[in-house]
Amino acid sequence: MKKLLISIALTGLSLHASAEALFNPTQLKQVAEIRQQAMQSPLAYEILTSLTTEIGPRYPGTENDKLAVKWAQDKFNHLGFDKVWLEPANFPDWRRYSESGKIISPSEQPLHLTALGNSVSTPKSGITADVVIFETLEELKAAPANAAKDKIVFINYRMNRDIDGNGYGPAVQARNSGAVEAAKKGAIGYMMRSVSTSHHRFAHTGGSHYQEGTSKIPTVAIANPDADQVARLIALGNPVKVNINVQAEDLGQGSGFNVIGQFNGAETPEQYVLIGGHLDSWDLGTGALDDGAGVALTMAAAKFINSVQRPKRSIRVVLFAAEELGLWGAKDYAKAHKKELSNIVAAAESDFGADVVYAFESNVSAASLPIVREIAKQLAPLNIEYIGRNKAGGGPDLIPLKNTASIPVFSLHQDGTDYFDYHHTADDTLDKVDPAKLQQNAAAYAVFAFMAADAPYAIRGK
C-alpha cells in the first residue's frame, strides 16, 4: 500500500492543475450523481441473483450456455440498451459427465477431486495405481525418464494467498502442463493439489492441455484437505494407492455467442468505452464470482450512466463467450472488429470476483494521462487509490484485443485475497458476494466509463 500512496503523491500536483479544464462543473455534477446512484442501487446484485439463480452454471456449449445468452439479451433489452446483438464465438467443446476418486490403501477414503478441463476419460472403473509425489512441476520435470512408470503423479504445490492473486501464476503451470510432464515420465494418471487457497474440501478445475506426441492421461485436481491427507499418508512411508474415475468427452468444435449491449453516444457513437465480463462459467458452481459479478456490475454501471446523462461516446458492454476455455469469445471479438479497434477509447473487464476495487490503473498514451488523473480523482471517494505506473493489464478477455491493436486499457484492481477460496469450484455461489461491495464495484465502473466516454478528447493506447 505504501507504493500506492507514493504514486498518488507524485501525481497529485498535475491532478490539480488540469482539473477544471478537462471536465466542466456540469460533467462533474453528473459524475457525482452517477456515483451516488450506483452506491444506493441494488441493481447489480439483482442482475447477479437473476443470472446465477435462473440459469446457474454456464458452461460453454451447454443448454445453460444458450439459456444465458437468451437471458443476457433479455436483460439488456429490459434495461433499455439502445442496441443489443450477438456475435458468434467458437471454442473446443468438452464435457464433464462424472468424476470420483478414493484412496484405496492403506485404508479406503473418499478423495474430493475434479477433472481438469480437457481431461480424457478413464476406463469405466477408473484407474488404480500407486501415487508418486513431487512438490513442484520443476521437480517432476527434473526426475528420471521412468520416475512415474505406471503410477499416478501427484504434485503437491500449494498456492499462496495475496491481494492481487499473484500466487495463481506459479501454481497454474502445474495445471496447464502437469499431465504432459507426468506422461513423459511414464505416469498413467495425473493428480495435483488444487490451485486454491481454500481449506475446504472443494477441488478447483480449470483449463489444461495435452501435447502432440505425448500420451493423453486423465488429469484431476484434489481439494487442499485431500492433498494434505495424501501427502501425510505418503510421508508415513507405505505405498498409497488411489482410484481416479473421470468420464468426460471431447465434442470437437462448439459454438456460442458474445452478447453485446450498447448505449449509443450522443456525439460520436462509433467511438466507445468497452466494459464487461464473461458470460460463461465453469460447470461446478454457479459462477457468481467468476464471472457473474463482472457481467452484472458492468451491465448495471452502463444503466446508471444512461439514467443520468448520455455521454459523447458510446458505452458498450461485452459479455464474452467461452473465456474459461481459452478466451475464445474474446479472440473472435478481436477478429470481427479488427479494423475498427481504434474506436475503443477505453476498455476494462471485471473478472476477479466481487470484492472491493481498491486501486485504479491505466495503460494509455502519455497524452491521455491528464484524463486518467481526472477519473482517478472521481474514484477516490470510493476508497480507490490511483496507481500511476500506467501498466494496467485490463482483464483476460482484453488480451486478444491488445494483441491485435494498441487500445487504451484500464484495471480497476479488486481485492483478491479470498478470490481463490472459491474460484473454479462448486463453492462459487451467490452467497459469497457481498451486495455492498458489488455496489462499490458498479459505482467505480460507472464513474470510470462515463468520464472516459464523455472526456473532451478520446483516450488513446500507448
Place this chain on the structure above:
Amino acid sequence: MKKLLISIALTGLSLHASAEALFNPTQLKQVAEIRQQAMQSPLAYEILTSLTTEIGPRYPGTENDKLAVKWAQDKFNHLGFDKVWLEPANFPDWRRYSESGKIISPSEQPLHLTALGNSVSTPKSGITADVVIFETLEELKAAPANAAKDKIVFINYRMNRDIDGNGYGPAVQARNSGAVEAAKKGAIGYMMRSVSTSHHRFAHTGGSHYQEGTSKIPTVAIANPDADQVARLIALGNPVKVNINVQAEDLGQGSGFNVIGQFNGAETPEQYVLIGGHLDSWDLGTGALDDGAGVALTMAAAKFINSVQRPKRSIRVVLFAAEELGLWGAKDYAKAHKKELSNIVAAAESDFGADVVYAFESNVSAASLPIVREIAKQLAPLNIEYIGRNKAGGGPDLIPLKNTASIPVFSLHQDGTDYFDYHHTADDTLDKVDPAKLQQNAAAYAVFAFMAADAPYAIRGK
C-alpha cells in the same frame, strides 16, 4: 457470558474455605505438573493425526471401523495403559453407496446433497418431482393431507449459530422425522436444508427414522447454498423440479466394539473416572472434530496423568462404538456394566469438536460439590469458568449410563460456535483442528480426571 460470571461470583466464597483440606500440597503440585505437561505436549494432536490419516472415516460396520478398533488397541498399548480390552457393541447396519442430485427445471444445476442415515434407496435413475416448500416441520405437519402428493417436500429451516450449539436441537427434528411427516402428506421424497451453519456447499448427514405404517421415502439434506438456490427459484413462482438419487442399503444388525483402556488406580482400582469419546464417525469426512478429537484428547489426558502420578482410583478411557447411529456402543456398555456403575466416580465425554473448553460444570450430589469446586479452581488457569448450576449433561454416550444409574457426570463445555460448520459433513477433516486448542482440551481433561480420581472421597451422583 454474563451468566457464567455471576455463577462464579456466587460460588467463590465456598471455593476458598475448603481448599487446603481436600487436596494436599503434593497433590496440587502434581495437578500443576500435569496441566503444564499437557499444555506443552503435541501428543493429542499426534494421536488425532494418526487416527484421521491412517484410518480416515470410521463408519460403523465398515472395514475402516475394524481398522479403527485395531488402531485404538494398538495405541492404548503403545501409550502403556495397564489394561486394554474390547466389549461387543451391536447396531443397525446401514450403508451409503452413492448419492447425487440436480435441479432439472427451470435449468439444470447440480444439487449438493447427502442421504440421511437410514434412508431407503431411490430407483436407479432417482426420483424426479416438483418441490413443495415448507419453512418448518410444524408447517409441514399442519398442512392438509395431500399437500405434498407425488412431490418432494423441502423444509427450508435454517439452524442458528451459537456457542453452545443450542440451534441444533430445534433444527434436528426435521432430520429425525421429516421423511415420516412428508410421507404422511403424500410426498415421494424428502429434502431438507442441512442442519448446518456453514455457508459452504457441504450437505450435513445424520440419523433419521421411519415409522411403522408410514411409507419409507428417500430422505436427503442439501447444502445451505443449494437450499438458498431452491428457495429463490421457488420464490420466482415457477415449478421447480429436482432429481434425487440415493443408493443405500439396510444391512440388518451389525457389530463392532467399544475399545477401552485403563490405568489402574493405586488404592481402589475398581473405582474409576470414565473419560472418552466415540471411535466411529460418519462416512463423509474423516471425523476429526466428530469425534477424533474426543478420542485423542482423552487418551492423551490419561497418559499425562499416569506419567506424573498414579491416582488412588483408575482412569478409564472408553471409546464408544456406533454413537452416530444412536449411542449403540454406550447402550451396550451400560448394559454390560449395569451392576457396577456405582464404581464410576466421575464421567465426562468429549464430543463437541476441538475448540477450547470455556466452562466446567458438574452434575453430582451436594456432598461432592466441595471437590468439584477444587477442580474448578485448578481449571481456572486454563481460562475455564465454573458454572455452579450443577446440571451438566456430560456428553451423548453418557445418556444410557445416566438412564441406568445415578452417576456423577461433568461437562467440559467447548466453544461450539463453528462446530456446526463442519459437523457430519465431508469437510470434517484434520485441518479444522487447532493443535493449541486441542492441547487446552487435553489439559482440562487431565486436570479434571486426576483430581476426581485422587480426591479424598469418591464423588457421587445426585
